[in-house]
Amino acid sequence: NAGVTQTPKFRILKIGQSMTLQCTQDMNHNYMYWYRQDPGMGLKLIYYSVGAGITDKGEVPNGYNVSRSTTEDFPLRLELAAPSQTSVYFCASSPTTGDGTEAFFGQGTRLTVV
Amino acid sequence: QQPVQSPQAVILREGEDAVINCSSSKALYSVHWYRQKHGEAPVFLMILLKGGEQKGHDKISASFNEKKQQSSLYLTASQLSYSGTYFCGTEIAVTQGGSEKLVFGKGTKLTVNP
Numbered sequence: 001n002a003g004v005t006q007t008p009k010f011r012i013l014k015i016g017q018s019m020t021l022q023c024t025q026d027m028n029h030n031y032m033y034w035y036r037q038d039p040g041m042g043l044k045l046i047y048y049s050v051g052a053g054i055t056d057k058g059e060v061p062n063g064y065n066v067s068r069s070t071t072e073d074f075p076l077r078l079e080l081a082a083p084s085q086t087s088v089y090f091c092a093s094s095p096t097t098g099d100g101t102e103a104f105f106g107q108g109t110r111l112t113v114v
Numbered sequence: 115q116q117p118v119q120s121p122q123a124v125i126l127r128e129g130e131d132a133v134i135n136c137s138s139s140k141a142l143y144s145v146h147w148y149r150q151k152h153g154e155a156p157v158f159l160m161i162l163l164k165g166g167e168q169k170g171h172d173k174i175s176a177s178f179n180e181k182k183q184q185s186s187l188y189l190t191a192s193q194l195s196y197s198g199t200y201f202c203g204t205e206i207a208v209t210q211g212g213s214e215k216l217v218f219g220k221g222t223k224l225t226v227n228p
Contacts, residue, residue: 033216042116042201042220043156058215059116090155094216102146103203103216105155 002026006091006106013081013113021076021109023091031094032074033103034058034066036087043090049074081113115140117204119219126192126226134187134222136202143214145178145185146203149196150221156201159187189224197226 007022025032030051035043035058045058049068063085065077074093078085088110092103117138124132136145144163148156162178162185176187189196199221205214 031216035218043203043218044116045215045217048215056215059217092216102158102161103148104158107155 004091004093004104004106006089006109008109009107010110011112013078013111015081015083015113017081018077018079019081019111021078021089021091021111023074023076023106024072025074025091025093025104026072027093027095027104028071029093029095029104030071031096031103032068033092033094034064034074034076035090035092036060036085037090037108038087046076046089078111083113085111086113087111115206115217117145117202117217117219119200119202119222121222122220123223124225126224128194128226128228129191130226132189132192132224134189134200134202134224135184136186136204136219137182137184138204138206140183140204140206142178142180142183142185143205145176146205146216147174147176147185147187148201148203148218149198150201151198159200192224192226194226194228197224199223 004025033048034046044060047066049055091106094103095101147159150156178185201218201221203218
């Protein structure tokens with residue numbers, strides 16, 4: 001099983017550019033999450049989805065957008081990139097929550113905005 | 115909503131024990147524990163559920179005090195491989211009887227020296 005796959009692994013953006021971080025899972029999980037991790041900091045929830053067609057904001061959604069048209073895919077869109085969005089982005093998925101199911105993480109996308 | 119972890123950092127010698135704490139201002143459905151090595155994705159350690167059920171690691175134990183909304187991770191006879199940053203994640207209710215999301219604390223950096 002591939003698990004959770006994120007692309008690209010690394011990216012450098014110029015201020016004001018846009019890009020989409022891709023996340024795909026092959027485990028048929030309902031829940032998917034996007035987190036960002038700044039150097040030496042914890043994981044902050046950007047957006048999450050409880051199923052296809054349903055998304056909701058997390059702790060730090062400003063400057064990002066998401067969509068969930070299929071169970072497998074949960075892309076994260078950055079519009080008008082800013083230096084404050086320099087971070088490592090992790091996508092995660094889980095079958096559900098509330099009954100003891102772990103979250104599976106992708107390997108991360110390291111984004112630098114210059 | 116973000117759980118609070120303590121301490122922020124711990125330095126141990128191989129064979130020593132450590133306790134990492136996690137507390138929340140919200141009623142918790144469950145507590146997750148993950149470990150992250152530098153430059154890697156977080157890796158699942160264990161989950162503690164309301165009612166006392168645990169799922170996860172053989173060599174690491176944890177407790178969950180539902181009334182106090184706290185959890186503690188116990189690392190005994192630490193090994194060099196235990197080094198990393200430990201995150202607690204908490205599942206909280208978003209809507210009444212509805213979906214939940216997984217939010218993480220800022221992490222506890224554990225260093226085990228020979």
